[in-house]
Amino acid sequence: MTLQLTINTDCVAVLQAITEDEPTLRIGLPLTSVEREELERITHPAQRVEWLACRVAIQQLIEAQGQTYQGLQKDEFGKPSLIGTPWHISLSHTSGWAAAALHRSRPIGIDIEPIREQFRRVVPRVLSADEIAHADNNPNRLAVYWCAKEALYKLYGKRQLTFREHLHVEPFADNAEQLVGHVRLPDHEEQLTIKCFQAGPGLLAVAY
Numbered sequence: 294m295t296l297q298l299t300i301n302t303d304c305v306a307v308l309q310a311i312t313e314d315e316p317t318l319r320i321g322l323p324l325t326s327v328e329r330e331e332l333e334r335i336t337h338p339a340q341r342v343e344w345l346a347c348r349v350a351i352q353q354l355i356e357a358q359g360q361t362y363q364g365l366q367k368d369e370f371g372k373p374s375l376i377g378t379p380w381h382i383s384l385s386h387t388s389g390w391a392a393a394a395l396h397r398s399r400p401i402g403i404d405i406e407p408i409r410e411q412f413r414r415v416v417p418r419v420l421s422a423d424e425i426a427h428a429d430n431n432p433n434r435l436a437v438y439w440c441a442k443e444a445l446y447k448l449y450g451k452r453q454l455t456f457r458e459h460l461h462v463e464p465f466a467d468n469a470e471q472l473v474g475h476v477r478l479p480d481h482e483e484q485l486t487i488k489c490f491q492a493g494p495g496l497l498a499v500a501y
Contacts, residue, residue, distance in 0.1 A: 402448030
């Protein structure tokens with residue numbers, strides 16, 4: 294299964310079920326020497342496949358835009374970027390699924406999550422008091438908050454921020470496809486749009 298999403302004229306995303314094995318995923322996939330070293334440090338077979346599947350997904354998005362995919366590089370915070378083009382990208386994976394998003398002009402974050410009971414256990418360190426009240430211990434709402442905040446975190450792409458204190462999502466209607474998010478730091482504030490879809494393993498969120 295492959296789900297192609299056109300978020301707007303500058304932004305596209307893809308969600309794919311992972312059906313190929315590692316040798317198949319590596320066929321035709323450019324990897325830099327740094328990427329090959331990173332892959333070698335991943336020892337779990339399923340995690341290696343997910344890592345590769347994310348890069349195949351972003352390669353397909355780039356080539357669909359008529360560009361040549363040359364691989365990825367990471368900054369000092371571990372945020373990936375494209376080699377050879379200023380476009381912004383984000384990757385996400387979970388068991389059996391890989392996702393990638395591309396924005397031509399601004400930072401982007403993507404996350405995919407199954408809806409899990411364990412979200413209830415992380416509420417105190419993830420949500421503000423207002424968000425906890427709105428979520429009302431509802432597993433679907435908790436999953437939306439988690440997925441949306443993961444997307445915001447990946448968009449911002451720097452460490453030293455917490456989900457509870459620095460990332461905020463405004464209350465939303467159940468099954469809403471567009472949310473409003475905020476990054477609030479002492480020296481930086483930004484309002485962002487988050488698209489949220491029920492798809493794949495459960496939820497997919499794209500922040501931009």
